[in-house]
Amino acid sequence: MMPNNRRRLWRLGATSCVLPADIMANVRVLAPMVDDVQLLFFESAAQSRLPQPLDVQALRGLAEEHDLSYTVHLPTDLALGAGSRVARQEGIGEILRLMGQLAPLAPQSFDLHLVQQPHLPDAVWLANLGASLRELSGALGEEKRLVAVENIEYPYGLVAPLVAEYGFGVCLDLGHLVRYGHDLEEGLGLLPRVRHLHYHGVQNGRDHQALTDAKQARMLVRRLAEAGYDGVVTLEMYSLENLKASLALLDEA
Numbered sequence: 001m002m003p004n005n006r007r008r009l010w011r012l013g014a015t016s017c018v019l020p021a022d023i024m025a026n027v028r029v030l031a032p033m034v035d036d037v038q039l040l041f042f043e044s045a046a047q048s049r050l051p052q053p054l055d056v057q058a059l060r061g062l063a064e065e066h067d068l069s070y071t072v073h074l075p076t077d078l079a080l081g082a083g084s085r086v087a088r089q090e091g092i093g094e095i096l097r098l099m100g101q102l103a104p105l106a107p108q109s110f111d112l113h114l115v116q117q118p119h120l121p122d123a124v125w126l127a128n129l130g131a132s133l134r135e136l137s138g139a140l141g142e143e144k145r146l147v148a149v150e151n152i153e154y155p156y157g158l159v160a161p162l163v164a165e166y167g168f169g170v171c172l173d174l175g176h177l178v179r180y181g182h183d184l185e186e187g188l189g190l191l192p193r194v195r196h197l198h199y200h201g202v203q204n205g206r207d208h209q210a211l212t213d214a215k216q217a218r219m220l221v222r223r224l225a226e227a228g229y230d231g232v233v234t235l236e237m238y239s240l241e242n243l244k245a246s247l248a249l250l251d252e253a
Helices: 023-030 056-066 085-105 122-146 160-165 174-179 184-188 214-227 240-252
Strands: 011-015 036-040 069-073 110-112 147-150 169-173 194-199 201-203 206-209 232-235
Touching: 011 069, 011 240, 023 036, 023 056, 036 232, 056 069, 056 085, 069 085, 069 232, 085 110, 085 122, 122 147, 122 160, 147 194, 169 174, 174 184, 174 194, 174 201, 174 206, 214 240, 232 240
Parallel strands: 011 036, 011 232, 036 069, 069 110, 110 147, 147 169, 169 194, 194 232
Antiparallel strands: 201 206
């Protein structure tokens, strides 16, 4: 298993969801194992049926004790391209609220899904997204660089111009590239602009599985070195068993 005294420029991370327990319990287990923990929020506070206790001072203490950093996965139910202005404003407000709450942890990245609206034509959805991203960029100022827009099921080229125009970063998810049949080389070409990288296996059409492709892992390690990437690579999977198997494979690479 790859030790915490790094032999690489980049930081190795895991999600706060490898145990069936709350964020705090997961971070305590992961802190000695990895360099970074992705604080994972599946739902916005207004929609969450089971709010998670979050002790920011305790998280900060764990970070200081273990030389740990944090990344944040923003809720996936935010609808910045929705037809409803109220829904768009709620999404912007939730991003600002979480970034403010977690600021004492100095997160490396806040990862954001720009979710498609299937009932809207792409042109309308993109126009709504543009308006939301312009407002979010203005509200955040220089902190907008911390928000990284992730590639999901649609081709990233649809939103890439908006991401660049309003000064946001890129969150590159290699597992999503494979899962949705997108070009891996084209994705890796984004490395100079990538703030955060997600890595996970794909098996039988399901992503967020353990890594099994040692050749791919070696290729990734080489490409990260060539690009001088010094951000976080998060093994984005949701079981401790899969995480340990993936750490072992990546260590060999």
